[in-house]
Amino acid sequence: MAEQNQKDDIEVVAEGKGNSKLLIIIAVVVIALIGVGAMMFLGGDDEKATDETSEEAAAPVKQAPIYHTVETPFVVNFADQSNGEVRYLQIKLKVMARSQAVISAFQLHDPALQHELLLLFYGQNYDGLNTSAGTKALQQATLDKINEILSTDPTLSEQLEAVYFTSLIMQ
Numbered sequence: 001m002a003e004q005n006q007k008d009d010i011e012v013v014a015e016g017k018g019n020s021k022l023l024i025i026i027a028v029v030v031i032a033l034i035g036v037g038a039m040m041f042l043g044g045d046d047e048k049a050t051d052e053t054s055e056e057a058a059a060p061v062k063q064a065p066i067y068h069t070v071e072t073p074f075v076v077n078f079a080d081q082s083n084g085e086v087r088y089l090q091i092k093l094k095v096m097a098r099s100q101a102v103i104s105a106f107q108l109h110d111p112a113l114q115h116e117l118l119l120l121f122y123g124q125n126y127d128g129l130n131t132s133a134g135t136k137a138l139q140q141a142t143l144d145k146i147n148e149i150l151s152t153d154p155t156l157s158e159q160l161e162a163v164y165f166t167s168l169i170m171q
């Protein structure tokens with residue numbers, strides 16, 4: 001009799017484990033169905049999703065930036081623009097492109113670039129460069145002038161992306 005009671009207890013325990021496994025499986029399936037339903041409801045049109053995917057695939061991958069340091073600083077004076085006071089501007093700069101061809105063209109056209117940038121810097125107003133807006137405008141004008149000169153190279157299809165003033169001293 002005691003053996004019979006132990007067997008019944010084992011069967012009850014075994015049935016309880018089977019029911020809990022079944023409940024867990026049902027719960028997982030229900031959660032999965034709810035998740036799939038929510039994705040379909042919130043996901044929108046498949047056509048729209050494929051359009052976005054094709055746009056991402058068509059967008060070109062940006063190359064890593066390549067920096068080039070202009071070794072010689074640019075030094076100009078502001079004698080005419082500073083009410084007779086002798087004032088100086090010294091600029092050290094770096095340029096950034098995403099293609100080695102642009103950096104090579106920059107190095108090739110270095111004499112023309114130095115000439116044009118010296119003229120650009122000399123033509124600046126000392127008081128205008130004392131402001132953050134004036135410095136940013138000069139930075140943009142420098143980038144535009146460099147790209148203008150580089151655009152004369154027929155083998156080059158890209159441009160410089162940025163110019164950075166690593167040192168700007170005004171006295």
